[in-house]
Amino acid sequence: MTQILGGAVSTITSLNSRLPRNKSVDKVLGEIKLSESLREYLSKMPDLDLDLLLEAYRKPLPTSFRVNTLKMDEHEVLEMLKEKGVSFEKIPWARYGYVVEDEPIDLGKTVEHMLGLIYIQAPISMVPVEVLNPKPGEKVLDLCAAPGSKSTQIAQLLDGLGVLVANDVSFDRVKALASNLQRFGVLNVIITLMDGRKFPRFARECFDKVLVDAPCSSLGIVSKNWGIARSWNLELAKRLNRLQRQLIIAGFDCLKPGGELVYATCTLTVEENEMVVQYLLERRENAVLKEIDLPSLKYRCGIAEWDGMKLDERLRKTIRIMPYDNWAEGFYVAKVLKEGGS
Amino acid sequence: MKLLSPRERRFLENRLRSLYGVEACFNDLVLIKCGRRRIRAATKETMELASRLRGVQQVGLYVMKISNGDISLSVEGSQLLDGEIKDNVIELDEEQVERWMKAIPIKTEKTYRGRYVVGKFNHLYLGSARVSRNGLLYPQIPKWRRIHS
Numbered sequence: 001m002t003q004i005l006g007g008a009v010s011t012i013t014s015l016n017s018r019l020p021r022n023k024s025v026d027k028v029l030g031e032i033k034l035s036e037s038l039r040e041y042l043s044k045m046p047d048l049d050l051d052l053l054l055e056a057y058r059k060p061l062p063t064s065f066r067v068n069t070l071k072m073d074e075h076e077v078l079e080m081l082k083e084k085g086v087s088f089e090k091i092p093w094a095r096y097g098y099v100v101e102d103e104p105i106d107l108g109k110t111v112e113h114m115l116g117l118i119y120i121q122a123p124i125s126m127v128p129v130e131v132l133n134p135k136p137g138e139k140v141l142d143l144c145a146a147p148g149s150k151s152t153q154i155a156q157l158l159d160g161l162g163v164l165v166a167n168d169v170s171f172d173r174v175k176a177l178a179s180n181l182q183r184f185g186v187l188n189v190i191i192t193l194m195d196g197r198k199f200p201r202f203a204r205e206c207f208d209k210v211l212v213d214a215p216c217s218s219l220g221i222v223s224k225n226w227g228i229a230r231s232w233n234l235e236l237a238k239r240l241n242r243l244q245r246q247l248i249i250a251g252f253d254c255l256k257p258g259g260e261l262v263y264a265t266c267t268l269t270v271e272e273n274e275m276v277v278q279y280l281l282e283r284r285e286n287a288v289l290k291e292i293d294l295p296s297l298k299y300r301c302g303i304a305e306w307d308g309m310k311l312d313e314r315l316r317k318t319i320r321i322m323p324y325d326n327w328a329e330g331f332y333v334a335k336v337l338k339e340g341g342s
Numbered sequence: 343m344k345l346l347s348p349r350e351r352r353f354l355e356n357r358l359r360s361l362y363g364v365e366a367c368f369n370d371l372v373l374i375k376c377g378r379r380r381i382r383a384a385t386k387e388t389m390e391l392a393s394r395l396r397g398v399q400q401v402g403l404y405v406m407k408i409s410n411g412d413i414s415l416s417v418e419g420s421q422l423l424d425g426e427i428k429d430n431v432i433e434l435d436e437e438q439v440e441r442w443m444k445a446i447p448i449k450t451e452k453t454y455r456g457r458y459v460v461g462k463f464n465h466l467y468l469g470s471a472r473v474s475r476n477g478l479l480y481p482q483i484p485k486w487r488r489i490h491s
Binding site: 071072109110111114115116139160162163165167174178179182183185186187188189190191192193194201202203206 | 371383384385387388391392394395396397398399400401402403404416417418421422439440443466468486487488489490
């Protein structure tokens with residue numbers, strides 16, 4: 001049975017009641033179509049409420065943002081937004097994160113956004129970096145970095161000390177990544193264009209922290225694009241699984257002993273989540289799963305039994321966030337320690 | 343990507359002093375030449391790590407462009423220099439800031455030394471604008487970060 005984790009439920013309820021309000025999501029936007037294979041796949045998932053999932057898919061994601069404390073004091077930026085009539089509430093699980101309650105203007109067209117005083121980022125997308133928890137002075141690798149939401153979040157937590165390496169495999173996506181890091185004002189960043197799977201060839205045991213926010217079938221963000229649910233098939237998940245397994249191994253090999261890796265996807269399939277982490281645990285003896293504790297976020301533990309198959313019990317330490325848990329995106333997050341450090 | 347030589351760095355510091363009144367600039371940072379005219383800034387530690395990696399596309403922040411001895415500061419370049427910029431600054435009101443971020447020319451009555459001025463709103467710097475002979479300022483906001491009407 002899936003267990004609901006996370007504390008401060010009253011805070012969640014209060015936040016949840018506000019999250020979707022800004023986009024008048026109570027009106028039904030139409031009927032969402034799931035591919036046959038997706039419907040069949042989801043029906044096998046333990047403790048998944050398909051009706052609630054479809055309801056979450058129908059609702060647009062709430063608008064949320066992070067204040068860029070590299071450029072200006074948090075309070076000052078919030079005052080500037082308030083003067084423009086924007087009202088917002090703190091996101092309890094993300095430092096500097098706010099969800100918009102009332103948005104009289106398009107935040108993406110404000111001077112604050114263009115100057116990099118705020119960064120528009122979905123609320124659950126802030127979770128992986130909070131779990132990674134980079135500290136000033138550390139060397140951090142973001143292996144699949146574009147378009148840069150999580151890279152800018154890492155840079156913010158490094159606070160100008162240490163180095164962030166933001167890598168992506170696509171030239172076009174690297175351009176977007178570079179623009180976002182420039183606008184955010186990050187001095188201590190290196191942008192690389194490389195197949196992430198090849199990174200250990202040049203940077204083995206080089207980093208204190210690694211984020212592998214792997215490409216995935218995106219079932220956690222269907223509300224952004226309903227086409228994902230129509231075109232999903234198991235073959236896609238299996239194909240991505242092969243890439244994800246190579247990426248997580250590459251990321252782990254780039255870690256110094258004692259370093260920590262966070263693996264994250266915005267999808268729900270076991271093939272792209274637990275099975276990828278299990279592959280790492282099988283291939284690297286010094287990989288140890290760590291507990292994740294995020295107060296005020298509603299989530300459930302990872303799946304350790306799937307389709308008649310027993311998976312590693314330790315996978316229960318990873319977390320699954322369903323789109324209807326917080327009425328935002330769905331995510332999977334695992335935190336791995338590389339043993340051997342002092 | 344090449345580091346600025348001490349001589350090039352001195353030249354840059356002198357130009358920043360004479361154009362913008364900047365006394366101390368980018369002290370703890372390394373300055374990197376990108377192409378013929380663009381300068382980026384990064385921390386020393388960042389540059390050291392970059393020299394060990396492959397596939398490096400960019401290091402640090404784009405801070406300025408040099409053209410014929412004049413210096414156009416990027417938004418982030420002017421924000422890095424922050425309180426150091428004393429001359430060739432134009433204080434903007436809220437309406438002008440909107441125009442600035444849309445890269446719409448702004449009329450000015452004042453005359454400025456050099457071809458570029460730096461925009462400022464409250465205590466936030468907004469990069470450079472080119473000064474034209476007809477008294478218009480052309481904000482140098484790159485297309486990708488302009489506010490579209």
